[in-house]
Amino acid sequence: MTGENGEGKGKVVVTGLGIAAPNGLGVENYWAATRSGTHGIGRIARFDPSRYPARLAGEIEGFAVEEHLPGRLIPQTDRMTRLALVGADCAFADAAVQPGDLPEYDMGVVTASSSGGFEFGQGELQNLWSKGSQYVSAYQSFAWFYAVNSGQISIRNGMRGPSGVVVSDQAGGLDAVAQARRQIRKGTRLIISGGIDASICPWGWVALLASKRLSTSDDPERAYLPFDAAADGHVPGEGGALLVMEDLESARRRRAPRIYGEIAGYGSTFDPRPGSGRGPGLQKAVELALEDADTGPEEIDVVFADAAAIPELDRIEAEAIAKVFGPRAVPVTAPKTMTGRLYSGAAPLDLATAFLAMRDGIIPPTPHVTLADEYDIDLVTAQPRRASQLRAALVLGRGHGGFNSAVVARTCGR
Template sequence: MTASVVVTGLGIVAPNGLGAEDYWSALCVGKSGIGPLTRFDAAPYPAKLAGEISGFAAEEHLPSRLMPQTDQVTRLSLVTADWALADADVRPADLPGFGMGVITASSAGGFEFSQNELKNLWNKGGEYVSAYQSFAWFYAVNTGQISIRNGMKGPSGVVVTDDAGGLDAVAQARRQVRKGTSLVVAGAVDALLCSWGWVGLHASGRLSTVNDPGLAYLPFDDRAAGHVPGEGGALLVLEPADSARARDAKVYGEVAGYGATFDSRAAGLRKAVELALQDAGSKPTDVDVVFADAAAEPELDRIEAETLVDVFGHRGVPVTAPKTMTGRLYAGGAALDLATAFLSMEKGVIPPTVHTEPADRYGLDMVTGQARTAEVRTALLLARGHGGFNSAMIVRS
């Protein structure tokens, strides 16, 4: 029998809350973290809104030696990992290094660090470029820095599948735990809010250029016109269920099923859902809530809605997209949804999708307006990356 893999710790950094408690409180009252960009002057760009993290001072959490060698995304990741491990009541120094791993996802690595060093190169010359540029930009830098900080020497890696990455990283971690690794930190944090990253995000053609934060990101709405970018995400601690029980750990729930495909058409997303249900040994009627990918792009919304109606029936399952309060966090978004699903199970509450007024033609039972009290035992999470990445995950209490 395949071993069960459970989540025992959550670390969260989001535009509307730092830490699981603050983030969850914000969700339940519909508090949004989306607003005008302040990190740089966005006036020359079509899109001017973002989900920015505020109130985060890295120097309050990390040693000074790490400051010159890390990007914003890595600092956020290191602190998020610390919070997840503390939540799991784990002290890495007390555990065998080769029994612990780190698997993260990334969409861009340390973009802001690279931008600053390229400015130095162009304006001053190569001798002014930091030696840390050699790794601070890299997709795998968060995995590496978390591993070094915590002495984690077991199976580790990075996944690069755009918005699907958060689920894919956790699925890889589940695989390694089943193979014998005793603990894996997994998930994703992304941060691309610099002018260089902003240019790249515009190239997708999917950014909302609406300037009203209450109208800019409206998935499944007739007014949908793209998404708002954000920064943040979540990291989770995964362990074998028997080990977690043996140390009397708090268990948020089980990573029960996973499916992934590469196909931008509706058939690809539906197949990923079917694979996840099959892997979990679950039926559609077992699912209590779906955390939607919620692209807010008409064709992508249509594909996702048709998939959910095909699998669950017309208004057959509650659907939510709390990312309307944070913006899309790219690789970090699916990991944050995953952490949110575990909190939803623990609290017996489905957080709302704010601002949006879903069109009747989609046939979805969207949780809008305010949070909905419900017994949540099984959740389905969907995530899609640019170009055709589809990932689906089943988690249960």
């Protein structure tokens, strides 16, 4: 179990967002689509899915990499990394940060990854099998790797401070943000953190199918239904979010144009092995995050659910929320039903969405879901909900195999 109470008292804030999502590229495009309940899920277009039992995904359309990155980078990067590089550029622009103007050891990169550059790796393996080793790109040595997004972002922007990658599936994006906060509290001036994943290719698809958690529905509006009586698996997607994080006083000194809010608390646990007789660890992760944030349950205004859409996992999450906050005592939302589960990018996107929700006083909806009677939570479903007071949000992420992470995001008015 991990909480961070006492590690450091300096406030770490988010000053820039970079978002790539199936229902919108860029912060405001994504937020407009999410507020209105517009989803980006459809039949897979990047390859022919007809032979597979699951055929839907949240894919990013209209991304012309040539318009954003120099030609030399394109042959050496996977789609995941291209999206991450552009997302980082957007986050820096949003924060009004020019990395070249800062000392290189004062900046770091901490990202999460669930799959690595699967599409790039598949292409090079096909070249190996069909043509021979001389046709395998030298870039295969790193383009497939889990740490490649951190590496390429740091190289492109001259960021040589504390950096790394976290691999804990859907929980990884929150774990990366927590690691970034830890390094900033130790003295690093600025870190870009979060996660962007993209593995919608045959090799990646087979790996996703192995989890046996994918929906096999062909109806985009009925395929991903967490907390619904018809829940039967999730829809994968590609994308995520990157966040520029700084010490609050440092951000104020440089007159950052906006401060979205504070990464106020973090907690993580790992579920016990099956058959141990011990309960799951999600509730404890939430309690650790609240303790770390010095925040009572009554102060949380919205929960962004992990939303597995597997009945047993939904039950565990709903029970954890109800036990901590009380039955139907706090609004709960799962906007990832509009994008699919983005793996390491899912929770950072929820975190970015939480900051936008607090900025505008709007809780985004969970479209197409009808809350089953067995779940004692206040799920925001078809329409967004206006909130007169939206100052603190809890974001949850769970990874396959037992990872549980929770982050409290808060406005800086406190």
